[in-house]
Amino acid sequence: MVDMSVRIGSVTLKNPIMPGSGCFSTDLAQVMDINRLGAMVAKTVSREFRPGNPPPRAAEVEGGMINSIGLPTKGIDYFFKHQVPDYRRFTPPLVGSISATTIEDFEAMARDVAKSDIDVLEVNISCPTRDPKGGNFALHEEHTYEVTKLIRATTDKPVWVKLSPNAGDIVAVAKAAERGGANALVVANTILGLKINTDTFRPAIGNKFGGLSGPGIKPIIVRMVYQCAKAVRIPIIGCGGIVKVEDVVEYMLAGATAVMIGYLTFRNPTGMIAIIDGLEQWCAKRGFARVADLTGAMIDEPPMETFAAAAAPIG
Amino acid sequence: MVDMSVRIGSVTLKNPIMPGSGCFSTDLAQVMDINRLGAMVAKTVSREFRPGNPPPRAAEVEGGMINSIGLPTKGIDYFFKHQVPDYRRFTPPLVGSISATTIEDFEAMARDVAKSDIDVLEVNISCPTRDPKGGNFALHEEHTYEVTKLIRATTDKPVWVKLSPNAGDIVAVAKAAERGGANALVVANTILGLKINTDTFRPAIGNKFGGLSGPGIKPIIVRMVYQCAKAVRIPIIGCGGIVKVEDVVEYMLAGATAVMIGYLTFRNPTGMIAIIDGLEQWCAKRGFARVADLTGAMIDEPPMETFAAAAAPIG
Amino acid sequence: MTASEPFASDPFMVGKHKPKDAPAHISAEESLCPVVSHAWVNAQYKHLVVEASAKALAVAPGQFFNLLCPSPDVGELFFRRPQSVYRIDRKHGRIEFLYKCVGRGTRGLATLQKGDALNMVGPLGKGFWLDPAWKHIVVLGRGVGIATLGPISQLAGENNVGVTAILSARDKDFVMADVLFREAGEVISVLDTDGSSAVENVEKILAGLIAQQRADAFFTCGSNRLFQMMKRLGKVHRIPGQVAMEQVMACGLGPCYVCVRTFEVDGRQELRRVCIEGPVFDMQEAVGW
Amino acid sequence: MTASEPFASDPFMVGKHKPKDAPAHISAEESLCPVVSHAWVNAQYKHLVVEASAKALAVAPGQFFNLLCPSPDVGELFFRRPQSVYRIDRKHGRIEFLYKCVGRGTRGLATLQKGDALNMVGPLGKGFWLDPAWKHIVVLGRGVGIATLGPISQLAGENNVGVTAILSARDKDFVMADVLFREAGEVISVLDTDGSSAVENVEKILAGLIAQQRADAFFTCGSNRLFQMMKRLGKVHRIPGQVAMEQVMACGLGPCYVCVRTFEVDGRQELRRVCIEGPVFDMQEAVGW
Numbered sequence A, B: 001m002v003d004m005s006v007r008i009g010s011v012t013l014k015n016p017i018m019p020g021s022g023c024f025s026t027d028l029a030q031v032m033d034i035n036r037l038g039a040m041v042a043k044t045v046s047r048e049f050r051p052g053n054p055p056p057r058a059a060e061v062e063g064g065m066i067n068s069i070g071l072p073t074k075g076i077d078y079f080f081k082h083q084v085p086d087y088r089r090f091t092p093p094l095v096g097s098i099s100a101t102t103i104e105d106f107e108a109m110a111r112d113v114a115k116s117d118i119d120v121l122e123v124n125i126s127c128p129t130r131d132p133k134g135g136n137f138a139l140h141e142e143h144t145y146e147v148t149k150l151i152r153a154t155t156d157k158p159v160w161v162k163l164s165p166n167a168g169d170i171v172a173v174a175k176a177a178e179r180g181g182a183n184a185l186v187v188a189n190t191i192l193g194l195k196i197n198t199d200t201f202r203p204a205i206g207n208k209f210g211g212l213s214g215p216g217i218k219p220i221i222v223r224m225v226y227q228c229a230k231a232v233r234i235p236i237i238g239c240g241g242i243v244k245v246e247d248v249v250e251y252m253l254a255g256a257t258a259v260m261i262g263y264l265t266f267r268n269p270t271g272m273i274a275i276i277d278g279l280e281q282w283c284a285k286r287g288f289a290r291v292a293d294l295t296g297a298m299i300d301e302p303p304m305e306t307f308a309a310a311a312a313p314i315g
Numbered sequence C, D: 001m002t003a004s005e006p007f008a009s010d011p012f013m014v015g016k017h018k019p020k021d022a023p024a025h026i027s028a029e030e031s032l033c034p035v036v037s038h039a040w041v042n043a044q045y046k047h048l049v050v051e052a053s054a055k056a057l058a059v060a061p062g063q064f065f066n067l068l069c070p071s072p073d074v075g076e077l078f079f080r081r082p083q084s085v086y087r088i089d090r091k092h093g094r095i096e097f098l099y100k101c102v103g104r105g106t107r108g109l110a111t112l113q114k115g116d117a118l119n120m121v122g123p124l125g126k127g128f129w130l131d132p133a134w135k136h137i138v139v140l141g142r143g144v145g146i147a148t149l150g151p152i153s154q155l156a157g158e159n160n161v162g163v164t165a166i167l168s169a170r171d172k173d174f175v176m177a178d179v180l181f182r183e184a185g186e187v188i189s190v191l192d193t194d195g196s197s198a199v200e201n202v203e204k205i206l207a208g209l210i211a212q213q214r215a216d217a218f219f220t221c222g223s224n225r226l227f228q229m230m231k232r233l234g235k236v237h238r239i240p241g242q243v244a245m246e247q248v249m250a251c252g253l254g255p256c257y258v259c260v261r262t263f264e265v266d267g268r269q270e271l272r273r274v275c276i277e278g279p280v281f282d283m284q285e286a287v288g289w
């Protein structure tokens, strides 16, 4: 028996597998047993109704997909009245995700949403198609510090801050979020991209720019998880391009305590469950009694090779 | 007959296809006719001998590859004496690429190398495994401006500055390079990544971190080419993940005047030639008399869809 | 490791298996279905028959499956492709699709051979509804829309509701499935080649059916222009109607909001997800595409 | 577009064709070679025979081809895999490979069927050299290294140079190609199962051959420990030697500097590229792996 549980500050998950925000809803109960997940992560909500962006909202790209949904939301009243109770039909801890375009609204949103029946507040300051001063605070360390600090003061519930891979210096932003009082970091949201349809000469998605996700971004995000894990003491949740058991292992070796999964669910809607089962088998086979022991277990030395030519000219 | 030529400032290329630095050498004459290329781009040289990084130096990743070669070089004397004459056996314009770890050495390198029999000086200030103050100047606009300005003053030959996709604000860096006097921008070098071998728990390559290239990075770099092309007046050379004719078209639609190709040559060593042929056919079929007309021809409007719900709540 | 031993888990191998202990109330599933037959119907359309699980066989007319198409080239295919069920053969435990080869997904799908396994998720979405009070319905399909209208016609036939199927196509080679529709009722083919597929002509045919009181309900799929005309006629004559819509999908299940289209109720516009709130919608509420 | 019309250019389709007007002096090429046969030799090794172009047939012993292996899973395979030529059959215009299934690349390669086309680049690298003055050479191979030593043994045999082939393997099932080597000379198999493959024992065999003056040159491939021992013996007895080395490759042609290993000349270390400066190197200069 492998102990599959992981602890993210005060929250214990029965396994490290969660969906990424925007890639999960209770609609998935059509195909899978939601109660098996480590946690549920709700779609990002804003205070007021937002329709989202014009379709097409997503397209395939070489290493995965590009999307610009535009954070459609029915607003927080609907979230409290309908969505939270709907999620609560299931047993895993519930992570509520919030977004806003001003720092003041973020603070107010946090205060309001944290009062609802959620277990964790995730702060989405990294929607890639928003501008740095309009919700995409995670591009800059000062913005990140300020918004995290304000939010921290509004609630005793755990606060997870979702970072942006588009930041030039994600380590500085991670440290800023930690200083601001974040209990964990989600690394990361999508990478800003553009796909042009070479038949029509138009952008492939309605909003022109979109966020990249899927397997192609994994090496970039694994690197960021590793860098952030070295720089902060709070737990890191890895997110980007996970499609198989070994990807979860790779994120944990890099320093992640748990992971979130987006794209895979679109390709294999029962993929998260298969990964939970497969990860347990992997640990058993490799002799790990606790999956948590994988976190940060990368051997930080180069592969062993004969290489002793540093001082000599190439022949 | 399609006019396949493109102009990058004072240099005219007979077609827009060039190799990326480090992915080309005259060794390729083993398999292809080098004279068909739009230009030759030499491997980056430094003043002194550098052995490069410990092997393994490259590994496969989901959307392509990760490498950390470590800029091995035999130094500029060898470059002048052996490599330049070797390249000169072939007819396409020769782009020499230089690297240095200090701004002073960059200036001196530029002065020396520009005097050799090259047609264009490419400035590699974007090697992803170097630090921002040690040659990876392209992470910051001030460093980029300074180094470009100094280099500009040393030579009358065209100066191309190769930017880094790891910069938080590549548009600001692009403008800085333009202000500094660059004649064209190469967008971009590789993206910093990490791959961990889940069998050995060690990094997959000897230098731990490496640069991502290949199809998976294309949507990110196409976005950057588009953004830079809108922001500067000098030509942009797109580089990242090109493996087929349509990828070249996509880069040109986004605003590139020409492109560079790296990874494809590893997969299909005769790929650049096939793309030159295929691009000409593509233009003929689509009725473009000049390939140059593709540059910036993206129709900057969303795909046409019925979408008029901006003001209404989601049902 | 020996050469025959399975590898470290392959990308995308996960999820090909049913979750262990999946509760019985789960209504759709991701399953591997063996291909029974797969043949070209004409130069563009293929007819695919697969063996389906009990859950898949519970599919209703107008519902769809989200298919993991094999990649037709070395590049990877990253989204599934939705295809509505074209025929439900519960006796033999089979589900049939009729699809047009248009791009990479369907081209990859077309490579499947008898005996290969097709990974499908479903049944998904809300299908057509049939009011037992209706005596006679009209289905109007063009192109791929014809496939989608098959099962509702079949169901109407089985329930002794008369069906007139107007099948619009480029030329007579592309009038598909007329046999299937003929089993359920009357078939009128309209073609581009002789001009009979012109919207005005189809409108005349519909007007005739209305006059003959053979149009208690309208169903359409596959052409925006035909849909707009039918919606207008339906509004004027107060004939209830249903339209099956399409949109690019990612998840096919509801969470991602990729597949929205615009709808209008009482002059107010709103967005709905084609995959879970559709693909079948009230004709008067749909705005079109 | 009709369903049979080719698509917009597929990823990686480019480069499958020869560049038009390629000058004749180009020594290697990227070509599609039909598979003639492909069979398991034992539980881990497969023997692959392809029809090859005139350029490919010019391959020399010790040279290699860089093979575009089909991907064994849905994920993409991004590097070619180098394989040295194992047998050159100029009479039938064929090239043969003997390879071990170890990972994704070779596992994908193993899926090729007779009639399939294999995309190969080559011939590449610097092969073995044979001094006509030599009367008798010793080749020492283990595992995949055995394949690499095939052609030089063949060549020696054809040139009336005597060959002693010491083939080291786990057990007798893995002594491969002994028929091929027997055609060229004498075969000594050493096994893990009976302990005869121990380095000390192999050293004894080599010492015996040296004493009998049947060791004018050494050739080795496949085991670092055997290589180190042979290098030491060669140094003491002043026997020239050649070693075929391996390293992960990207381009296989020289530009990328991925495939370097360390070499030592006059006490100075330097890096050389296995793909173009090798894969065959002077035994005394190689440092090992």
Ligand SMILES: Cc1cc2nc3c(=O)[nH]c(=O)nc-3n(C[C@H](O)[C@H](O)[C@H](O)COP(=O)(O)OP(=O)(O)OC[C@H]3O[C@@H](n4cnc5c(N)ncnc54)[C@H](O)[C@@H]3O)c2cc1C
Residues within 6 Å of the ligand: C064, C079, C080, C081, C082, C083, C084, C085, C086, C098, C099, C100, C101, C102, C103, C104, C105, C106, C107, C144, C147, C148, C245, C246, C247, C248, C249, C250, C274, C279
């Ligand atoms: C609910 C539903 C039922 C359908 N039923 C049928 C049917 O019975 N028979 C039939 O022939 N076709 C049907 N379609 C259409 C079918 O899904 C598309 O033809 C198919 O996805 C095209 O994929 P492709 O890769 O071959 O073409 P592409 O070149 O990718 O695209 C061609 C067209 O298909 C659309 N498309 C692309 N990807 C998707 C996606 N992931 N989801 C939805 N649409 C996409 C694009 O908008 C484009 O217009 C249905 C679509 C939906 C939404």
Ligand SMILES: Cc1cc2nc3c(=O)[nH]c(=O)nc-3n(C[C@H](O)[C@H](O)[C@H](O)COP(=O)(O)OP(=O)(O)OC[C@H]3O[C@@H](n4cnc5c(N)ncnc54)[C@H](O)[C@@H]3O)c2cc1C
Residues within 6 Å of the ligand: D064, D079, D080, D081, D082, D083, D084, D085, D086, D098, D099, D100, D101, D102, D103, D104, D105, D106, D107, D144, D147, D148, D245, D246, D247, D248, D249, D250, D274, D279
């Ligand atoms: C010049 C040369 C000649 C060779 N000849 C033979 C031969 O005749 N028969 C034979 O069985 N094997 C030969 N090999 C080894 C063969 O190339 C590897 O076994 C093969 O690449 C493994 O690929 P994989 O995907 O199956 O395994 P992986 O799981 O990818 O790797 C297994 C091992 O192969 C090595 N490898 C992986 N990718 C590459 C690459 N792109 N280039 C080189 N090595 C790589 C790795 O270092 C690892 O140790 C030769 C290698 C070289 C360099």
Ligand SMILES: Cc1cc2nc3c(=O)[nH]c(=O)nc-3n(C[C@H](O)[C@H](O)[C@H](O)COP(=O)(O)O)c2cc1C
Residues within 6 Å of the ligand: A019, A020, A021, A022, A023, A043, A044, A067, A069, A071, A097, A124, A162, A188, A189, A190, A212, A213, A214, A215, A217, A239, A240, A241, A242, A260, A261, A262, A263, A264, C250, C256, C258
């Ligand atoms: C369609 C789609 C919608 C998303 N919506 C949200 C969102 O509302 N809030 C958020 O924080 N992240 C959102 N994301 C980002 C994902 O949660 C996740 O960070 C990203 O997709 C990377 O993971 P993946 O590669 O596994 O998909 C969305 C991603 C996708 C693909």
Ligand SMILES: Cc1cc2nc3c(=O)[nH]c(=O)nc-3n(C[C@H](O)[C@H](O)[C@H](O)COP(=O)(O)O)c2cc1C
Residues within 6 Å of the ligand: B019, B020, B021, B022, B023, B043, B044, B067, B069, B071, B097, B124, B162, B188, B189, B190, B212, B213, B214, B215, B217, B239, B240, B241, B242, B260, B261, B262, B263, B264, D250, D256, D258
């Ligand atoms: C093995 C390898 C070596 C490289 N060496 C250099 C280099 O020396 N100088 C440089 O400016 N870029 C170098 N690059 C970056 C490429 O020129 C190119 O910018 C990058 O690979 C993206 O293009 P691609 O996706 O087509 O490979 C190297 C890339 C690879 C893969």
Ligand code: FES
Residues within 6 Å of the ligand: C248, C249, C250, C251, C252, C253, C254, C255, C256, C257, C258, C259, C260, C273, C274, C275, C276
């Ligand atoms: S496709 Fe995801 S909600 Fe419809």
Ligand code: FES
Residues within 6 Å of the ligand: D248, D249, D250, D251, D252, D253, D254, D255, D256, D257, D258, D259, D260, D273, D274, D275, D276
């Ligand atoms: S593999 Fe590229 S230089 Fe050898």
